[in-house]
Amino acid sequence: MSRIRSYIMGGATFACALGIGYLMQYGLPGQTTETVAAPLTVTAITPTSSAGVMPLLPMDAGQGIARADPEAAVTLAAVDGPMPVAGDDPLAVEIPADQPAAGPSCEIAMTAEPMAGAMVTLTLDAPCQAGERATLHHQGLMFTEILPSDGRLKLSVPAFAQRASFMVSFPGGAGATAIADVTSLAFYDRVAVQWKGEAGLQLHAREFGADYFQPGHIWSDSAGELAAAARGEGGFLVRLGRMDTPEALVAEVYSFPSGTARQGGDVAMTVEAEVTAQNCSQTVEAQTLEIRDGAGLRVRDLVLDMPGCKDLGDFLVLKNLVEDLNIAGR
Numbered sequence: 001m002s003r004i005r006s007y008i009m010g011g012a013t014f015a016c017a018l019g020i021g022y023l024m025q026y027g028l029p030g031q032t033t034e035t036v037a038a039p040l041t042v043t044a045i046t047p048t049s050s051a052g053v054m055p056l057l058p059m060d061a062g063q064g065i066a067r068a069d070p071e072a073a074v075t076l077a078a079v080d081g082p083m084p085v086a087g088d089d090p091l092a093v094e095i096p097a098d099q100p101a102a103g104p105s106c107e108i109a110m111t112a113e114p115m116a117g118a119m120v121t122l123t124l125d126a127p128c129q130a131g132e133r134a135t136l137h138h139q140g141l142m143f144t145e146i147l148p149s150d151g152r153l154k155l156s157v158p159a160f161a162q163r164a165s166f167m168v169s170f171p172g173g174a175g176a177t178a179i180a181d182v183t184s185l186a187f188y189d190r191v192a193v194q195w196k197g198e199a200g201l202q203l204h205a206r207e208f209g210a211d212y213f214q215p216g217h218i219w220s221d222s223a224g225e226l227a228a229a230a231r232g233e234g235g236f237l238v239r240l241g242r243m244d245t246p247e248a249l250v251a252e253v254y255s256f257p258s259g260t261a262r263q264g265g266d267v268a269m270t271v272e273a274e275v276t277a278q279n280c281s282q283t284v285e286a287q288t289l290e291i292r293d294g295a296g297l298r299v300r301d302l303v304l305d306m307p308g309c310k311d312l313g314d315f316l317v318l319k320n321l322v323e324d325l326n327i328a329g330r
Contacts, residue, residue: 112166112180117226117236117255118188119156120164120180127151129170133245137167140289140299141192143241144249158192158238158253159185160289160297186294187259188229189325193271193302194251195286198243198278200306201271203252205235205325208265220252232260235267258293258327267325273304273316280309288322 106128113121122136130151136143139160147153157166159182169175193203202219210216216234218224224236235257241250256267273284286302302321307314 108168108170108174108176110166110168110176110178112164112178114159114164114180114182114184115156116184116230117257118159118182118185118190119226119238120159120166120182121154121156122166122178124153124168124176125151126153126168126170126174126176129174132170135169135249136240137169138164139297140287141194141240141251141253142249143194143251144245146242146245155240156238157240158190158255160190160192160291162186185291187257188255189258189292190253190255190290191269191322191325192251192253192289193286193322194249194289195284196249197247198276199250199284199286200274200276200279201252201284201286202274203237203254204268204270204272205237205254205256206268206270207234207256208263208267208327218254229255229257232257232262256325256327258325261327264328267327269322269324271302271318271321273306273318275307275309275311275314275316277309277312279306280312282306290322292325 108124108126108129110122110124113123115121124134124147126132126134126147128151129147130149132147134145134147134153136145136157138157141157141160145153145155159180162182162185164180164182164185165177166179167175167177191203191205193201195201204212205218206212207216207218213222218235218237220237220239223238224234226236228234229236235255237252237254239250239252241248243250254269271286271288273279284302284304284306286304288300288302290298300321302318304316304318306316
């Protein structure tokens with residue numbers, strides 16, 4: 001009987017893994033995602049220095065592409081990769097029929113509840129994964145979290161679909177899914193940049209002509225307020241992911257209430273890359289995700305060759321990697 005029970009449990013685990021993989025690969029019925037596969041030429045990369053020195057990166061006027069060095073360029077393309085599939089556990093042991101299993105239930109449960117600002121509150125309960133690395137997935141958005149000692153995690157995530165599906169995956173193939181209906185997403189424009197490891201990237205939004213580090217400049221150190229967005233007064237930025245784990249997945253997401261904005265004008269959007277000891281002379285890979293004017297999700301990949309380590313502390317400003325937002329106002 002114990003061997004038959006093991007076969008049944010193995011089959012159930014495999015079926016769950018197939019279901020989760022199908023959701024991640026194809027999404028839910030009715031969802032659409034626009035993936036831009038054609039390369040995008042970035043025509044304006046402005047080098048700046050934290051010490052106020054002269055620009056470090058010359059423009060290659062002959063080809064109209066800004067370069068960090070003669071061999072470096074920014075290119076964009078769509079990528080896709082296989083999802084992991086849970087397999088047999090080589091460490092699994094059979095429990096004798098007369099010896100019941102002890103300890104808490106290892107069931108993984110996740111719920112998703114819509115909230116203000118087209119956000120979703122995710123609540124995860126995974127007692128047997130306490131302290132483990134977890135990867136959250138939503139419409140191509142991915143970021144890494146570490147479960148606390150009780151295995152319970154609660155966080156807010158910007159939605160990228162009105163019928164928003166979420167998945168959490170753990171090393172070894174365990175996972176769970178949750179769905180929320182986010183009707184307020186129709187009133188928001190949303191831009192995200194995501195990367196892996198110490199890429200040194202930042203997402204900046206300067207609303208209605210705001211200068212750097214002045215009111216209206218929204219970035220990770222001045223993230224704006226969800227309450228202001230709910231009143232149509234400005235945008236806000238959310239940073240997702242934990243950096244205190246190897247090869248961490250991190251994302252920054254900017255949201256603006258374009259459908260209820262009290263003021264019209266432009267929001268200048270830039271992705272900026274600081275030259276650090278971790279990324280100098282390295283190739284940085286990242287991805288942008290955008291939803292605007294109620295249209296489908298647009299995803300683009302970024303590959304950027306960083307300057308050498310002699311330029312530590314300087315910044316590359318990628319001005320046209322994401323388009324500015326044009327707000328009509330009321």
